[in-house]
Structures are given as structure tokens and as C-alpha cells.
Amino acid sequence: AQTVTQSQPEMSVQEAETVTLSCTYDTSENNYYLFWYKQPPSRQMILVIRQEAYKQQNATENRFSVNFQKAAKSFSLKISDSQLGDTAMYFCAPGGSNYKLTFGKGTLLTVNP
Amino acid sequence: GAGVSQSPRYKVAKRGQDVALRCDPISGHVSLFWYQQALGQGPEFLTYFQNEAQLDKSGLPSDRFFAERPEGSVSTLKIQRTQQEDSAVYLCASSGGYTEQFFGPGTRLTVL
Numbered sequence: 242a243q244t245v246t247q248s249q250p251e252m253s254v255q256e257a258e259t260v261t262l263s264c265t266y267d268t269s270e271n272n273y274y275l276f277w278y279k280q281p282p283s284r285q286m287i288l289v290i291r292q293e294a295y296k297q298q299n300a301t302e303n304r305f306s307v308n309f310q311k312a313a314k315s316f317s318l319k320i321s322d323s324q325l326g327d328t329a330m331y332f333c334a335p336g337g338s339n340y341k342l343t344f345g346k347g348t349l350l351t352v353n354p
Numbered sequence: 355g356a357g358v359s360q361s362p363r364y365k366v367a368k369r370g371q372d373v374a375l376r377c378d379p380i381s382g383h384v385s386l387f388w389y390q391q392a393l394g395q396g397p398e399f400l401t402y403f404q405n406e407a408q409l410d411k412s413g414l415p416s417d418r419f420f421a422e423r424p425e426g427s428v429s430t431l432k433i434q435r436t437q438q439e440d441s442a443v444y445l446c447a448s449s450g451g452y453t454e455q456f457f458g459p460g461t462r463l464t465v466l
Contacts, residue, residue: 342387
């Protein structure tokens with residue numbers, strides 16, 4: 242079984258600044274993936290970034306990067322140069338060998354002009 | 355189509371009615387998932403198909419919920435005798451392997 246904790250229900254950031262969203266998880270799996278998904282208001286869920294747990298190198302995708310601490314079971318998302326279009330609900334989700342995702346409660350990020 | 359599609363996008367049902375929600379996954383995707391997302395919450399897993407085989411239905415909340423994918427492509431989630439607590443957004447996702455899941459826009463079900 243997997244559990245996910247996103248301790249920041251809401252966050253805000255000024256446009257062009259950097260923000261970090263936190264996530265901790267628990268899993269009994271040895272091989273798993275970790276995902277951050279973004280759900281804009283009234284729009285569908287899209288993948289932001291993916292991390293393979295067996296890789297030590299942190300994943301980076303343009304302005305998005307993660308800080309993956311496997312021993313601490315921590316998987317935070319850093320958004321650099323925040324843009325208005327980054328306003329959304331962000332979900333952390335580990336996925337195990339059974340493929341299904343376990344989502345946290347989400348962090349609502351608002352980017353202010 | 356290029357993405358996952360779901361229909362209807364919105365469904366209003368009277369308590370006790372049966373509903374059927376459809377998901378068209380990305381062509382060629384073997385895996386298909388259904389999730390339930392209550393207002394203000396993260397999605398919760400309902401069931402998983404690999405081709406036409408339902409490999410995991412551990413998340414279905416009651417025997418009123420039934421899902422099928424008879425030909426390994428389109429899937430239908432059926433809810434019998436709907437209750438108010440069934441009101442939620444139902445998300446379908448498909449995957450081509452041990453990678454990310456691609457989500458559809460969801461069906462918002464409101465039970466009156």
C-alpha cells in the first residue's frame with residue numbers, strides 16, 4: 242500500500258519567482274515511479290515530471306525539477322520562473338509495480354502577476 | 355483521436371438511477387484505469403484493465419460499481435442505483451506501458 246502527504250494545501254508565488262511544493266510518501270515497493278501531475282482549473286490532468294526511483298539523478302523538465310530523497314521518501318517539485326499558466330492544482334503520485342497511482346490531496350498553486 | 359476522451363462530460367442522475375460512463379483510450383494503449391475524484395480531493399483508484407482483463411478492482415467502493423472493457427479498447431464504468439455519495443468526477447486514464455498515465459477530461463456526475 243502507498244500513502245502520500247502533501248502538507249501545503251495552498252501556495253502562492255509571484256510571477257517569475259521560484260516555488261517548491263513538498264511531498265512525502267510511503268511505499269512497500271522496491272521499484273516504483275514518482276509523478277507530479279498538474280490539474281488546471283476545469284481542465285484535465287497532465288503530467289509535469291516523472292522520476293524513476295532507481296535513478297539517483299533528479300529529473301528535470303525545462304522549468305520544473307524535483308528533489309528526490311529516496312531514504313527520506315521525499316519528492317518535492319521546484320518550479321522556476323513561475324508563469325501565470327502554472328496556476329493549477331498539483332498532485333504528487335507514486336506508482337508501483339501494479340501500475341496504479343496513489344494521489345496526494347494536492348497543493349493549489351496560484352501564480353500572481 | 356490524439357488523447358483520451360470521455361463521455362458524457364456531465365451527467366445528472368436522480369438517486370436510484372443507473373448510469374454508464376464511457377472512456378476511449380489512446381489508440382494502442384494496453385492499460386486503462388478509472389479513478390474517482392471527489393470535490394477538493396485527489397483522484398482515488400477504482401479499477402485497472404490490461405487489454406480486456408480486469409486485473410485490479412480493489413478500489414470499487416461497492417458492488418453497485420461495475421467496469422468492463424470487452425474488446426480491450428473502449429471501457430465503460432457503470433454505477434447502479436446511484437447514491438448522493440457517488441457524486442464526483444470520474445477520470446479515465448490510459449498508458450502504453452510502465453510509464454505515465456494520460457488522463458481524459460473526466461465525467462462530472464451529480465446525483466440529486
